[in-house]
Amino acid sequence: MESVEAMKELTARLDESNARLVSLDQRLLRLEKKTASLSYANMEYALPVADGALSGRVLLVGWYGADNCGDELMLRSILKHFKGKNTRVTVLLWDYMHYDPSDLPEFVDTLHYPSNTWHLRQLVSSFDVLVWGGGAILDDLQYTDDPFNFNTGNLFIRLSSMMHDEGKSVYSLGLSSNAVFTSEGYINKLARIVSESEYFSLRDEHSFRTFQNAGIDMSKVHLCEDVVFGDPDIKSVVPVQNSGNGRLLVGVVLFCSEEHTEHNVCLLTALADYACKRNIDLDVRLIPFFDCYGADRRYLEMISDRVDLPNRLSIGEYSSSLEDNEIFNCDAVICYRYHAALLAGAKGIRSLFVCNDSHPHYPNKIAHLAKLFDYEDNVVDESALNESNFELYFDRLFAPAPAPNVRAGLFEETCEWLESICSSIVSSVKTSEKMISGS
Template sequence: MRVILCGYYGQDNAGDEALLVCLLQMLPATVEPVVLSANPQVTTARYGVKAHYNRDWGKIWQLLGQCDGFIWGGGSLMQDVTSVVSPLYYGGLMAIAQMRRLKTIAWAQGIGPLRRPPLRWFTQQVLRGCSGISVRDQASLQLVKQWGLKAFLAADPVWSLAAENASSSPSPLPMVAVNLRAHPLLTLERLAVITEALRDFQHQTQTHVRLIPLQKSQDLAIAEAIAVELPGSHEILYRPDPRECKGLFRGAEFTIGMRLHSLIMAAAEGSACFALSYDPKVSRLIAEVGLPGRELADLPRDSNELSQVWQGHFRQRQPSTGVEFLQKSALQHQTLLQKIFVD
């Protein structure tokens, strides 16, 4: 059985690459995956699977006639907060797959927010045609239920990802991991506040700061800008392979993160976390897992106030509770794949 895997793959975003790794590991042995990727050569080399360019419409049309199934492979694909094009692309491919009578699965999805009524209606119709749906948060489950559809709820699959090649810190000081990404809410003013707060935090706590970009194009320049302002021990480590990226959080006693999967990776590796939420999916994680954090839009303007908040959480160093449960829950996304393709 050949199945198309469709997601935000091949963009060197370690979070979405981690979802792909988890999906490949959970697929039944009888399924041959074909991945749609923005960089199919890298996807094939890194994971040993067949991959094709995700904008080669002729090839995609051909694949839809040659395959038996189609999977949205994790993430927030159907939302219109960051892009209107995204739900049209992913929803359009799913709709075509359904018209061509492939078995379709919405797997480990974070659905919404969908603020535009036409996209909300379109998402509902596409989900209605799915053979199975699994979601990764309670808000997505409630939305699907409002539409009269059944969905399987389990934790984000990345909770279960096995880390590789964890590198040791070059410093004997306690290690603090930091991940920030480019976003309209991360204005130059807010970035200046965060940078100054990190300077003070590092001085007060005598820590080694490890800046970890998850996506080179959006995170690295910010990490570099912060690094030159830090007076103490620090480093920038970037690993495009998601298993190695997760390993970078091992040993972090405290993590300050924007990206959803930076927080999941860090918490899964036992780090105490503080979330800077720029997106509803991060806010959902804060609420459901009980992570301390702040909405980026409501960030204090006083860097000393932010530093004091971080210092308080650093001194307490409370790892996230329920990590073992979340890791086991994440593995349950495999149940849906088994049900559709094997049972």
């Protein structure tokens, strides 16, 4: 008995040490990223931007370049609608040195995020049109007066306001917001951006309500769907399910950070127990959705050692494209990440949407997907999902439980909308170029 207790104590200590190592690893990576941003940003901004070489082009901004799957899907969807329009687009990329932009279209140039907000003046002087291309970037918690705060939510206010100060065009496509705004100063700045923008759209009715509750004039605010639904290739993607060894394959897309670890381990353990009790021949695939410095993969390797699923648990490959996303190989998916839920729902794959209710962005966008797919019964807050109800929600993953319902015309309508907006942006750029040339 003493040896058993000693082994348990040793295992607990090893788990604690592993968690601390992951946390330390993440801190070191953040420091490396900050250092990396200082190594190249000044040269990029000092040469092509300062000399006006990029003047007249479109600047497309989101949280791109960090190998975060959802943001990369939005970027690629938008760029497909600029293809063949004879306009160059410059994409602002996060300061991740291992990001490979070589698969972006040939008409795309790239710059990296400014290492501080002092560089924004150079961006404003070099571009005529600013486009915010999707994402939950309307966040008053990210906005501060710190000149070294280059979070996307902070840049949205500062860069948009500076573009308007110069009489230049700003387009916002399919954004979403926190569940509530608390900063009066932020609300005032946001209201001005909305009123002076060429086009401003939100991707869910809950963010629309957040704006209304903040007292923002809604006369110029449009509702749309997520720009990923407007990818011309999304309709043709065909899931390949129940293949290989004939077992049911359940994909799991987790939030891979220390504060979620105990919940994640409990979930996976409960899923293994559930399959055993019901004699379900089940494989589980953990799917990375954030590949910056391999963060998700390292985390998933760490927690997989704590789950008793021998030969049934695997870690999938990260992908930022629709065509080879691991989700489409699964018979069912447990989705903690918003765009994982979007992809599974778009292809009618049985799912569980777990809302990270401690995150300011998630309540709005997960609630919208649940309504869009007529799938409210398959949504649960992370804080409410535990040992008392795991089995109840697992029951909703497998047939004969219903799959998400995809509304007829969803893809076509969103694709036509995005094509129309991108055509308008190109027209705006060409008009600006003619005015500059005097022709």
